[in-house]
Amino acid sequence: MAAENFSFKITHTSDHCRARSGILSTPHGSIETPNFIFCATKGAMKSISTADLAATGAGIILSNTYHLMLQPGPDVVEKNGGLHRMLNWNGPMLTDSGGFQIFSLGHGGVANEIKGRRNFPQNVKSLLKISENGAVFRSHSDGSIIHLTPEISMQVQRKLGADLVLAFDECTPFHADRDYTAMAMLRSHRWESRSLSEFKKSDDGNQALYGIIQGGVYEDLRRESAEFVAQNDFFGQAIGGSLGGSAEQMHAIVRMTGEVLDRERPTHLLGIGKIADIWNGVKSGIDTFDCVHPTRLALHGGALCMPNSSDGKGFMNLHNARFREDISPIDESCDCHCCRNFSRSYIHHLLRANEMLGGYLLTIHNARFMVKLMDDIRTSIQRGTFPGECKKWEISQKP
RNA sequence: GGUGGGAUAUCCAAGUGGCUAAAGGAAGCAGACUGUAAAUCUGUCGGGUUUCACCCUUCAAGCGUUCGAAUCGCUUUCCCACCA
Numbered sequence: 001m002a003a004e005n006f007s008f009k010i011t012h013t014s015d016h017c018r019a020r021s022g023i024l025s026t027p028h029g030s031i032e033t034p035n036f037i038f039c040a041t042k043g044a045m046k047s048i049s050t051a052d053l054a055a056t057g058a059g060i061i062l063s064n065t066y067h068l069m070l071q072p073g074p075d076v077v078e079k080n081g082g083l084h085r086m087l088n089w090n091g092p093m094l095t096d097s098g099g100f101q102i103f104s105l106g107h108g109g110v111a112n113e114i115k116g117r118r119n120f121p122q123n124v125k126s127l128l129k130i131s132e133n134g135a136v137f138r139s140h141s142d143g144s145i146i147h148l149t150p151e152i153s154m155q156v157q158r159k160l161g162a163d164l165v166l167a168f169d170e171c172t173p174f175h176a177d178r179d180y181t182a183m184a185m186l187r188s189h190r191w192e193s194r195s196l197s198e199f200k201k202s203d204d205g206n207q208a209l210y211g212i213i214q215g216g217v218y219e220d221l222r223r224e225s226a227e228f229v230a231q232n233d234f235f236g237q238a239i240g241g242s243l244g245g246s247a248e249q250m251h252a253i254v255r256m257t258g259e260v261l262d263r264e265r266p267t268h269l270l271g272i273g274k275i276a277d278i279w280n281g282v283k284s285g286i287d288t289f290d291c292v293h294p295t296r297l298a299l300h301g302g303a304l305c306m307p308n309s310s311d312g313k314g315f316m317n318l319h320n321a322r323f324r325e326d327i328s329p330i331d332e333s334c335d336c337h338c339c340r341n342f343s344r345s346y347i348h349h350l351l352r353a354n355e356m357l358g359g360y361l362l363t364i365h366n367a368r369f370m371v372k373l374m375d376d377i378r379t380s381i382q383r384g385t386f387p388g389e390c391k392k393w394e395i396s397q398k399p
Numbered sequence: 400g401g402u403g404g405g406a407u408a409u410c411c412a413a414g415u416g417g418c419u420a421a422a423g424g425a426a427g428c429a430g431a432c433u434g435u436a437a438a439u440c441u442g443u444c445g446g447g448u449u450u451c452a453c454c455c456u457u458c459a460a461g462c463g464u465u466c467g468a469a470u471c472g473c474u475u476u477c478c479c480a481c482c483a
Contacts, residue, residue: 043434062434100434111432111440126436140436213435240434250433257478270434292435299438300431321428351438352426359438373447 006163006208006235008033008266008287012382016308018258018285019390021381024266026163027206030085031059032284033266034377036370037094037290040355042067042086043077046295048367050089056336056368057375059091062154062290065156066098066148074159081277082161089094094164094290097153097195099188099212099240100271102127103171110271113174114245130170132187137244151195158202166238167195169212171270174242181216188214190226192384196232210233210268213261216242217253223260228261237261238268241287251280271289275307275314276375279393282377282386294370301351304369307393316363323348336368337361 004029010352012021020032038045038053041064045053053061063083068074080086083093090259106127107113128137153168169188186215192211199209215221229237239257243250254269261267269286273277278289294304301319316323316330329339330347338347338361350358380386 037434039435046435047438064435067435094434096434101436104434105436109432109435109437114443115431166434169434238434243433247433268434289433291433292437293433296432296435296437296439300440303436317430319429354438354455356438363438 004061005205008236008264014381014386015384017205017283017386017390018263019282019381019386020285021378022266022286024092024285024287026208028092028163029059029088031288032349032378033287034278034374034381035059035288036278036294036374037062037268037288038367038370039292039295040087040089041292042071042084042165045363045367046299047356048363050087052093052360052364053367054089056364057371058367060288061087061089061091061095062091062096062160063160064085064096064098064101065153065160065277066096066101066146068095068135068160069098069148069156070141070146074156074393076248078159078161079229082159091164092164095160095162095166096155096270096290097157097168098135098148098167099153099169100171101137101148102130103173105137105140106130107173117138132190134168137171137397151198154195154198158199158207161206163207163212164236165207166210167192167212167234169214169240172214172216172241174217174245176216176242178216178218178221181214181218184222185216185221185225185241188212189225192229192234193232196234210234210236210238210266212238212240212270213257215240215257218251219256222253222257224257226257226261234265236266236268238270240270243272247274247277250277251284254281255284258286261285276393278373279283279390282381283390294366295363298366299360301358302366303347304329304366305360318344318347318358319351320348327340330365331369334365334368334372336365338368340366 007025008022010020010022023030038058038061040061043063077083077086084090106125126137126140128138134147137146139146150168157165162297168191170184172184194216196209211229211232213225213229215225232339243253266287267285268288269281271291272281273291274293281289297315301317302315303318304315307314323344326344328344331339331342342361347358347361380389
């Protein structure tokens with residue numbers, strides 16, 4: 001383990017729950033935790049540059065092994081000097097292993113999965129096969145066959161060069177039964193062990209590996225998986241797999257998993273989340289989150305806002321007719337480039353007119369919103385006011 | 400003035416006797432979005448009501464043929480093309 005270049009120090013803990021604040025250090029600098037990791041899946045924040053993102057105060061971003069493996073390929077990224085250099089991002093970075101694509105390319109994404117829409121899109125599944133060795137995909141861009149194994153994922157992630165890398169796992173779908181979830185969990189454990197072995201072969205101290213806790217919605221499996229990860233030499237740990245079919249169930253699973261995992265390690269919650277979910281995650285001891293929500297929402301016309309300031313949804317849809325002549329900024333109190341300079345009416349117009357600037361400005365706002373949110377969360381933990389603040393958000397969110 | 404081609408819902412545009420309140424688009428109205436095949440997808444989209452049902456008014460206008468017409472015939476109005 002590359003202990004000398006990486007560290008995680010817990011500096012504050014809450015007396016009333018598992019919330020804690022700390023510092024996660026990497027060769028490309030440190031971030032305070034809890035923190036949010038922005039998604040630059042294919043090596044780009046959709047619609048804004050890394051400089052724009054940095055200006056919001058964001059500290060860490062992520063890219064995806066599967067996507068970059070397909071295009072432009074790990075060797076091209078390496079030739080560019082690695083992800084940091086290529087993306088012009090000097091802070092910490094993480095790469096996802098591609099395990100999520102076993103799920104998303106096999107089932108079509110979280111919303112489709114939970115809502116039972118299995119025919120997405122055009123009934124073409126890009127996941128061809130999953131076996132003990134790994135997963136086989138048909139590339140959605142050129143139709144070629146893509147093999148992804150723990151070894152390949154680690155080799156690719158080595159070339160991509162992010163600071164934090166994830167073990168290769170299988171993200172199980174929500175509809176999977178207990179037997180399948182248990183079988184897949186054990187196989188993921190074997191994949192994670194292979195990931196660790198492969199990682200150690202070329203460990204030069206510039207990357208740190210996270211293990212992933214699986215087990216779906218089953219408490220005993222989560223416990224077993226948490227123990228497996230704890231017993232292995234991972235720098236950090238992430239909670240992955242199916243988190244249930246509702247926000248309530250997810251919160252319960254995260255809370256329960258938070259109780260059985262190793263509290264000394266930096267703990268990441270994969271793919272979450274929405275504002276309320278982040279408060280809940282922090283309460284259960286999560287240190288970092290990643291989610292496409294802020295950036296995806298922005299491109300779809302949504303601006304993050306306090307849940308109680310809109311209609312309880314936690315965002316406003318600037319596409320709506322009610323903003324046509326609303327010349328106030330999205331948020332009077334927001335200091336982002338978008339809110340300081342532009343009206344809701346203008347953003348509304350940009351979206352209507354299909355101007356890319358609309359998505360750009362909303363992405364900047366949402367990124368800044370997340371940065372401030374995480375800042376508020378850390379401050380509340382450090383000041384000991386976290387439980388009260390958390391409660392406010394829970395009350396203000398719609399059931 | 401002559402000949403030919405047109406006129407379909409907010410716009411563009413299918414439809415040439417019943418299964419048509421009328422395909423597709425677009426625009427509009429709303430919803431969804433949680434390790435991004437996503438600047439995407441879904442619903443709605445003539446009016447009304449007791450809204451998984453029923454009623455009313457529609458395919459330029461009028462008259463007619465027919466059990467039944469956006470679809471067939473005649474007349475009128477307006478557009479387009481070519482010829483005088």
